[in-house]
Amino acid sequence: MKILLLNPNTSEAMTARMAQAAAAVLAPDTRLTALTAARGLPYIASRAEAQLAGAAVLETLAEHQAGHDAAVIAAFGDPGLVAARELFDLHVVGMAEAAMLTACMLGQRFSIVTFSRKLVPWYEDAVHQARLQDRCGGIQAAEGAFRSVSEVQHELEAEIVSLAVRAAANGADTVILAGAPLTGLAARIRAAVPVPLIDPLAAALGQAQALVRMGVRAPEAGRFARPGPKSATGLPPALAAWIEHREGEEPDEAGR
Amino acid sequence: MKILLLNPNTSEAMTARMAQAAAAVLAPDTRLTALTAARGLPYIASRAEAQLAGAAVLETLAEHQAGHDAAVIAAFGDPGLVAARELFDLHVVGMAEAAMLTACMLGQRFSIVTFSRKLVPWYEDAVHQARLQDRCGGIQAAEGAFRSVSEVQHELEAEIVSLAVRAAANGADTVILAGAPLTGLAARIRAAVPVPLIDPLAAALGQAQALVRMGVRAPEAGRFARPGPKSATGLPPALAAWIEHREGEEPDEAGR
Amino acid sequence: MKILLLNPNTSEAMTARMAQAAAAVLAPDTRLTALTAARGLPYIASRAEAQLAGAAVLETLAEHQAGHDAAVIAAFGDPGLVAARELFDLHVVGMAEAAMLTACMLGQRFSIVTFSRKLVPWYEDAVHQARLQDRCGGIQAAEGAFRSVSEVQHELEAEIVSLAVRAAANGADTVILAGAPLTGLAARIRAAVPVPLIDPLAAALGQAQALVRMGVRAPEAGRFARPGPKSATGLPPALAAWIEHREGEEPDEAGR
Amino acid sequence: MKILLLNPNTSEAMTARMAQAAAAVLAPDTRLTALTAARGLPYIASRAEAQLAGAAVLETLAEHQAGHDAAVIAAFGDPGLVAARELFDLHVVGMAEAAMLTACMLGQRFSIVTFSRKLVPWYEDAVHQARLQDRCGGIQAAEGAFRSVSEVQHELEAEIVSLAVRAAANGADTVILAGAPLTGLAARIRAAVPVPLIDPLAAALGQAQALVRMGVRAPEAGRFARPGPKSATGLPPALAAWIEHREGEEPDEAGR
């Protein structure tokens, strides 16, 4: 099967790290393509930024989804998840939703630990969007300063371990290490925390593979059936073509 | 006070109708500016379209919000509401949220009646986003075909009346007539329905005025404090400037 | 429009202060009449007292509501709100409900701060009655002693500020200053608290004006349609007349 | 033990019937005193009437509760329940709450069947006050006209049976026959309905006896500790004395 990993942040380095980490959780017959958003923010950290990133996710998928079985939106917070799932026919998986649903099979209550307070309101909305507030024991963020988002998992490792240990002591059966920059951290610190640590990228790839292998059809009814054709103004060509149901056509001279 | 009415659909005719309907619910000292989205879809009807429209709302507000006390996002479904409320310091009001909160003071349970089935999943998400599922007795959509969105409130008037009457019979204390194209219909059919009919535009303008008159400060803490400055790639100039906290500066030669 | 402000406490001084504070939040075309309960308690502070006050609210409205567009029950806790809304045809607004619904447009979570622990169970019931527990981050009460209910907002100002600041630090996006004796405090301390402070009287008057301006009809069906005529024993004349649907009639010699 | 049965309606006939029905569910060592409200309505059927009845319940209990171990408020809808429980030290049991809690031990979901549509909003509020909405499969009311409230259980027996049978078919594990005028009906029709029928008076007396036999202390803390002394204006003497903590004193010459 073929899975598209779509990083809605503009950082290529983060994409590379995620692609590398992905290898460990793919079945022998799974192939991964990793993409980085062409525009937006180096690291999404607010609901406003997620609104913009969600639009960029649709644009990117319109251009690149053909030929894939599933796409993973590689930002905890799942920008554009519902919209993409509605608009396209391949499976679309979000890191936050996948991590939380996976956590539900490992315990009654999960906690979320992340590296910056700024992310908390956005992650709260992701919990609410997944309707899993009753399973969530809280979202804790490290307070420590850090120099680089790409190194934050090393810079704040000790504080994050300590937050995870405390979350377990306070009733969490699992701890989700949230935020794409923490990818790979779970494997490194697992011996230090007495409950399972969930890496959202690993969870998302696991869920994407599970969905594809199950072999269900794309919906023609329900909330996620593809909307009918519609004309749009001012959108990028591939997205406009998809929305207008012209995605199979040759682009005209104007590049549409 | 000055209120900005922002139509996230690209239809100027709809903006004009809303501006006209607004007059009846403004206090003598309220001034309204009405704007139409420059890009997007003539009528938003899906979550994917709302994702794109939400981004357009941010762009438009970045350009036009200065000098206003409140903005009303004039599409039931509230595209970009949370993001705009976080990003800007003026009050931002959504038609769906305002209509539902207003309904909570007129009865225990509201129903939502609209003119097309396609809108229902999006409106369901709006109910969920407002955390008011327990107050919502359901969303009913007319099944009738119609030729023009701008005339749909006339074309399907009889069916909409009948849905509203049935909603009241089934336990709704109020009925919200949802969808910007229904603006003004509530006043016309109120004698035919035995419970209060809520016009979301009227509700939103009422709430915007209530918020402004209350005179609260903009938050410097909490989930809706303005995010700190951040650099962005590929965004329209006014939005990029606002996100980078350069909104007070003179644009440079490149137009930023 | 004409709004009735009904203080269900027997303190005239409190009524006067509320009438004065109201001026700042009324539109140019709004007129206010302020009334004080003739019997009951100087300051309601328990569910038992609220049960009695709610009955007094019905009695007072029966006597005075004619000719008004809306009534505000001016005690946080909203004694008699549901009953009054059912019994009379004008809009009835409660300070607690209005404050909480208004808070929902300013943030995800509100906290309530008040001046005495004794009030907490009653206010909890008000939150539950408004079905907004999921939005409420808690109710905090000052512990300090005070000499006079009418001066408590000055006597305990420092502690109340400190509770509000702490509520914001603990995740409240807004803070409601609850209890009629705190009317006007929000405006005075707003610079000291980093999130919006909601004055329930201001919120209630804002909502009353919004409802009246919206121009909806009184319900003839649903949970808030006026009950049919019924004979009663031992009630005050105006209330008995209203319940018996004789409110338009000349009183007979017995004063009914 | 001694139990007070307090009918908040003014109908003596209904009190007599309830006292008679009570005999079957009392343990050999339980004594019952039955009282009828002195003022109010012959049959409470709205939230406004319940507000007034709740005040009357407090007045009556202040006068008559001394020497009893528990009081049953004998109207489904439980007027004044929370207030009475807070104000007095004996156990106070409501027919609605007791019936619903009892139903929770007989099945997953109960339905409520009553004899008039007018009662439904009030009963809905009782379900909500007991926080048992998730257990309630709905409230169904007979549509048939009837001549006399005291004979309604005979006049509408067939329709009530049919509603109960249908409720069971629709997923109710038990059916509560709600409304004091239905007292005794459950025993008569139990063979006709395939699930347990709950008589709220029987349930309330069962719960009152269970509470008394358990032998717990009256609370000195928590939401139901008796409020401290307070002066009141315009209340009946016994209630004023109780609120002012003068209940043990000799009445003065003014009758207080």
Add this chain to the structure above:
Amino acid sequence: MKILLLNPNTSEAMTARMAQAAAAVLAPDTRLTALTAARGLPYIASRAEAQLAGAAVLETLAEHQAGHDAAVIAAFGDPGLVAARELFDLHVVGMAEAAMLTACMLGQRFSIVTFSRKLVPWYEDAVHQARLQDRCGGIQAAEGAFRSVSEVQHELEAEIVSLAVRAAANGADTVILAGAPLTGLAARIRAAVPVPLIDPLAAALGQAQALVRMGVRAPEAGRFARPGPKSATGLPPALAAWIEHREGEEPDEAGR
């Protein structure tokens, strides 16, 4: 009436203590039979143990329930409660469910205090099974070591009192002393805790008596109607006979 008290733990001493404590809460016309589980664990403390104990409860009831009006499963956590209620026609009461439902009539919020941390996840599940999470203010467990389960209520008395006092200070209106080994403790320490203390055995016996006195029929429909006959493999004779609807038959030579 005749009530069966079934201790699903294998400790006879605990059964004896419960039988003794029961005397104080039985009506003059109630007779109690106490039984101890023949196999299982001396003290159930986990969900796995409760799964096994629940099966043992069914086996024991199949053998001994004939001739009784109700059975009390005497372990907080209610092993086998739903299954037994479904399978048999007498009333089946669980100590946890009964204690929590009883607490609902004594306050808005209860807390649960127990003697060992190990019990907490199981008790949490019991709260969830009773759908009473919203009423539960938390489960607190003593941390102290103890030598003997049968003496733990004496060994840890001081710590349990202190937990109950703190629970009251934190908003609990009642405190449930959970775990069969605490039977009888509530009566001993009631003066030391300012809110009602609920003894689950007393609550369960109160509820069992209330149910029996109410005189309802056994369900022939709904979730708790007895399942039809079915053949089984490898079950104890009495349980197999009951499941196969052969319970009235003479056992055959093979002892079935």
Add this chain to the structure above:
Amino acid sequence: MKILLLNPNTSEAMTARMAQAAAAVLAPDTRLTALTAARGLPYIASRAEAQLAGAAVLETLAEHQAGHDAAVIAAFGDPGLVAARELFDLHVVGMAEAAMLTACMLGQRFSIVTFSRKLVPWYEDAVHQARLQDRCGGIQAAEGAFRSVSEVQHELEAEIVSLAVRAAANGADTVILAGAPLTGLAARIRAAVPVPLIDPLAAALGQAQALVRMGVRAPEAGRFARPGPKSATGLPPALAAWIEHREGEEPDEAGR
């Protein structure tokens, strides 16, 4: 990886069919072992039967789980799931929970369709145990008679298709075909239903593989850490040994 498929029903034919169906959803590097319960019922259909089956699941796992990475309990209703997850260190997956969590990524609301009304209360409890009531649009059961559980998916195929189509029309985004005897049906009828059909066995195997590949540690804290050693009476040897933490030891002569 090695996965154990444990059929808690005693039907070997059903185990064989499931093992065959499993092949299609296993990754190239996954190996499956299928087991049938030695005692119990040919087909579990009630909560009482599930209580017994859950005990049998623990017994079987104690004997056979060694050397496996995950176990799937192959009965919708998930008998023994929580207990097994607590007691053992390998991943334990239930068909009901896995199917519902998987459905959460394919739509907002799922419906459950099964082949017999008798199963509904048990499946309702499974939905509640997974805390997913808000996502469940209902459980519909075929009414048709059938001769053989192993052929029911063919005998009632037309009615099941029709129930699934109606569920989609009523708002289900996915339909779960519940009950082990329906294994394989989803693939056969998928063209006839316009929304994705979820085969619980496929979902459970997908989730088991996702969990194993994620590589998390077994918990040493939290609700699912293995309980400490404890002595038991009357349990089968392997289960007793595991509970007593003697599972690594040589069995003694008595076969323990």
